[in-house]
Amino acid sequence: MVEQLKLTDRKIELIKKLFYLSKEDENNLLAAEPFITRNLDVIVEEFYAKQLTHSEVEIVIGDSETLSRLKNSMRGYIQEVFSGTYDQNYVTNRLRVGIVHKRIGVSPALYMSAVRLLWDILSDQFEKQYEEGLCSRNEADERQRSLTKLLMFDVQFVFETYTGALVAEVQKAKQELEDYARDLVETVAKQTKELQELFSQDGLTRLLNHRAFYERIRIELAGCARRKEPLTLVYFDLNDFKLLNDHYGHIVGDHMLEALGATILSSIRETDIACRYGGDEFCIIMPGATNGHAKDVCERLINGFVARNERHQISFSIGICQTGPDKPMSGDELVMAADARMYLAKAQAKLEPGFWLCDTQETLGKFGLFASGDDA
Numbered sequence: 170m171v172e173q174l175k176l177t178d179r180k181i182e183l184i185k186k187l188f189y190l191s192k193e194d195e196n197n198l199l200a201a202e203p204f205i206t207r208n209l210d211v212i213v214e215e216f217y218a219k220q221l222t223h224s225e226v227e228i229v230i231g232d233s234e235t236l237s238r239l240k241n242s243m244r245g246y247i248q249e250v251f252s253g254t255y256d257q258n259y260v261t262n263r264l265r266v267g268i269v270h271k272r273i274g275v276s277p278a279l280y281m282s283a284v285r286l287l288w289d290i291l292s293d294q295f296e297k298q299y300e301e302g303l304c305s306r307n308e309a310d311e312r313q314r315s316l317t318k319l320l321m322f323d324v325q326f327v328f329e330t331y332t333g334a335l336v337a338e339v340q341k342a343k344q345e346l347e348d349y350a351r352d353l354v355e356t357v358a359k360q361t362k363e364l365q366e367l368f369s370q371d372g373l374t375r376l377l378n379h380r381a382f383y384e385r386i387r388i389e390l391a392g393c394a395r396r397k398e399p400l401t402l403v404y405f406d407l408n409d410f411k412l413l414n415d416h417y418g419h420i421v422g423d424h425m426l427e428a429l430g431a432t433i434l435s436s437i438r439e440t441d442i443a444c445r446y447g448g449d450e451f452c453i454i455m456p457g458a459t460n461g462h463a464k465d466v467c468e469r470l471i472n473g474f475v476a477r478n479e480r481h482q483i484s485f486s487i488g489i490c491q492t493g494p495d496k497p498m499s500g501d502e503l504v505m506a507a508d509a510r511m512y513l514a515k516a517q518a519k520l521e522p523g524f525w526l527c528d529t530q531e532t533l534g535k536f537g538l539f540a541s542g543d544d545a
């Protein structure tokens with residue numbers, strides 16, 4: 170952070186100007202240096218003896234090891250104050266002090282009280298210099314004024330890094346909060362999507378469930394009406410599925426339904442929507458498709474289904490209904506019409522087992538791959 174705050178010589182000179190810290194001040198402080206250096210230990214001891222009368226300071230300083238480290242730093246600082254050179258190096262050390270104070274938890278009040286105390290002690294030193302005849306009254310006063318400017322100059326650097334460290338902390342916390350909020354939004358969105366899928370999916374076949382079917386058919390009918398396109402609904406029901414369940418058990422029945430779900434998905438286009446309407450009843454919504462397209466899909470579906478289930482010869486009955494701009498129908502009407510045709514096909518399947526289909530023209534057709542045999 171000190172590196173980030175590093176100031177150019179030009180900037181330092183500008184700040185010196187703000188504090189009226191002139192070459193003359195630098196010389197005034199340098200002139201006091203020999204006397205200050207001679208009394209350095211006394212000054213530092215007096216400073217810490219007074220500082221430690223405050224319990225808050227005692228808490229921050231803590232142990233004797235820290236105290237002796239601080240005394241050393243203070244010696245170094247006082248020597249720098251009377252060095253007469255206040256360049257980049259000097260400024261960098263002040264910036265570092267700001268960071269250390271922030272890190273160890275020295276409040277601005279404690280820091281300022283220490284600066285004030287140091288100013289007091291060093292001012293006394295100028296008095297002593299005068300009393301011992303080492304400088305004139307005017308020189309002692311000048312040194313004090315120069316010291317005031319320099320200490321103010323130092324304080325602003327310390328606070329610069331102190332507040333900089335605070336701002337960095339706030340920014341870090343803000344960033345963490347933003348990251349957390351973003352993660353939370355993503356997690357909620359993901360979980361909401363999963364829940365929606367779960368809510369609209371049939372657990373066994375992973376096709377849309379009955380509830381989602383009605384939502385989708387409404388949307389697709391509206392889309393087709395807007396585009397003036399047909400929409401065809403394929404509705405089918407397994408024939409004598411109960412017999413298969415009773416004969417082979419529900420697990421085999423479940424596998425057959427799962428396999429049928431997979432076969433439907435592999436037989437339709439991406440724009441078609443496959444649903445499990447009920448127990449052994451399924452629907453395919455085919456936006457933009459005609460009766461003829463639907464028959465092609467049914468043929469693919471039957472072929473795929475037979476290939477997968479040759480062992481259990483089971484068939485289904487299909488009803489197809491097409492709607493479109495010239496014959497608009499609601500979702501319910503479409504389902505009822507397709508269902509009615511499916512029943513016509515089923516009635517025929519009872520007479521002659523196999524895959525029967527009844528279409529929009531209400532004509533019956535048989536897909537004669539096999540007739541349901543003894544097995545089912």
Ligand SMILES: Nc1nc2c(ncn2[C@@H]2O[C@H](COP(=O)(O)OP(=O)(O)OP(=O)(O)O)[C@@H](O)[C@H]2O)c(=O)[nH]1
Nearest residue numbers: 406407408409410411412414419420422423448449
């Ligand atoms: N294994 C299994 N069977 C189911 C499931 N849902 C419904 N069924 C069964 O599907 C059968 C449907 O029976 P019915 O409505 O009489 O139909 P069907 O036996 O196919 O007779 P038809 O429709 O007249 O050809 C019942 O035995 C239900 O228990 C399921 O998730 N798994």
